[in-house]
Amino acid sequence: MEGEFKVQLKTYDSETVVKAFTEYFSNNLTTTFAKSAYQYTGIMKQSDFCAGYHTRDSLFLVYNREGTFLKVYVETLNQQDLNNLKNTLNEYFKNITEMLDRKRIKWSKPQATIRLENCPLTGFVKTKKLYLKGIIEDQREKLFIVPIGSVLASFLAIHWNILDKDEASKDLKKAVISTLEAYIGLLILLLIGLIFVGNKREFTFKI
Amino acid sequence: MEQLGKLHGVEIRKAPVADYGVDLLVVEPNSGKRIAIECKSAGDYGELPISTILPIARLVKNDPNQQVILVSFSSVSDLLSTKLKELNVPSLTKPTVKQVVDQVQLALSA
Numbered sequence: 001m002e003g004e005f006k007v008q009l010k011t012y013d014s015e016t017v018v019k020a021f022t023e024y025f026s027n028n029l030t031t032t033f034a035k036s037a038y039q040y041t042g043i044m045k046q047s048d049f050c051a052g053y054h055t056r057d058s059l060f061l062v063y064n065r066e067g068t069f070l071k072v073y074v075e076t077l078n079q080q081d082l083n084n085l086k087n088t089l090n091e092y093f094k095n096i097t098e099m100l101d102r103k104r105i106k107w108s109k110p111q112a113t114i115r116l117e118n119c120p121l122t123g124f125v126k127t128k129k130l131y132l133k134g135i136i137e138d139q140r141e142k143l144f145i146v147p148i149g150s151v152l153a154s155f156l157a158i159h160w161n162i163l164d165k166d167e168a169s170k171d172l173k174k175a176v177i178s179t180l181e182a183y184i185g186l187l188i189l190l191l192i193g194l195i196f197v198g199n200k201r202e203f204t205f206k207i
Numbered sequence: 208m209e210q211l212g213k214l215h216g217v218e219i220r221k222a223p224v225a226d227y228g229v230d231l232l233v234v235e236p237n238s239g240k241r242i243a244i245e246c247k248s249a250g251d252y253g254e255l256p257i258s259t260i261l262p263i264a265r266l267v268k269n270d271p272n273q274q275v276i277l278v279s280f281s282s283v284s285d286l287l288s289t290k291l292k293e294l295n296v297p298s299l300t301k302p303t304v305k306q307v308v309d310q311v312q313l314a315l316s317a
Contacts, residue, residue, distance in 0.1 A: 002256070002258040004258060037258075038261070041264040041265070042264075043290050043293060044290065063286060111252055111253070112252070113249055113250070113252035115259065122249070122251040124251070
């Protein structure tokens with residue numbers, strides 16, 4: 001069980017990135033690589049990485065530049081504890097992106113994955129934009145499909161003489177009220193989202 | 208090991224989970240040649256994490272006479288692709304069934 005996260009850099013200058021890691025994390029590439037699972041397979045070399053950092057319980061290794069993505073490998077000493085790996089990955093993500101911000105290196109498209117045997121975990125950052133998009137998608141049925149369906153049903157019921165106009169207008173009123181309720185609910189959710197959901201530097205994982 | 212069927216006289220078996228998670232094992236009964244097929248997907252991440260090389264390297268080291276083929280449903284980065292080549296593990300990205308069968312036949316005839 002290991003983790004990896006990546007962020008796209010607007011301008012990826014390898015020298016600047018390595019200097020930043022040296023400045024902020026001391027860059028213990030040799031000792032970090034020696035502690036990692038990669039050391040035992042022999043297939044990955046230290047030269048495949050440009051920076052590394054380790055504590056007693058965890059480590060990260062930064063892969064050499066490939067395209068415009070900065071890719072970071074994360075490993076924890078306890079290979080069985082998924083929550084520990086998630087927390088460690090998020091902590092390193094927060095620290096590394098703060099380092100990028102301080103060095104004025106623009107980054108975007110953060111993504112993370114945890115490699116479990118036969119079950120990949122994908123992580124995404126829950127931004128305000130994603131939160132609002134999620135709410136609108138969840139409420140789509142109540143906001144758009146149900147009102148249109150109700151109006152159409154009332155119209156057809158009158159047209160085919162199933163209901164008289166009074167009965168149909170009562171149904172229509174109910175539909176309008178429930179639509180209004182849905183819109184007010186949406187407004188409250190949007191306000192909560194705008195006030196309380198911050199742009200956290202944290203991955204939310206889903207299987 | 209559960210036998211799934213035969214293809215062109217070659218047995219196809221579903222490997223047990225304990226066997227390093229090999230998804231499919233193709234066995235040629237006459238020569239005893241084994242082809243292990245590993246299927247991987249990284250979901251929304253889009254590309255296989257480079258650490259995918261770890262279980263594959265273990266698989267190759269565990270049985271050097273067994274040919275391993277990687278079937279990926281996500282893209283494979285250049286670094287991972289290079290490392291797979293070093294291990295002599297062919298990788299197929301989002302292949303058709305025919306492409307997998309062709310690769311297995313190629314490995315069996317090698």
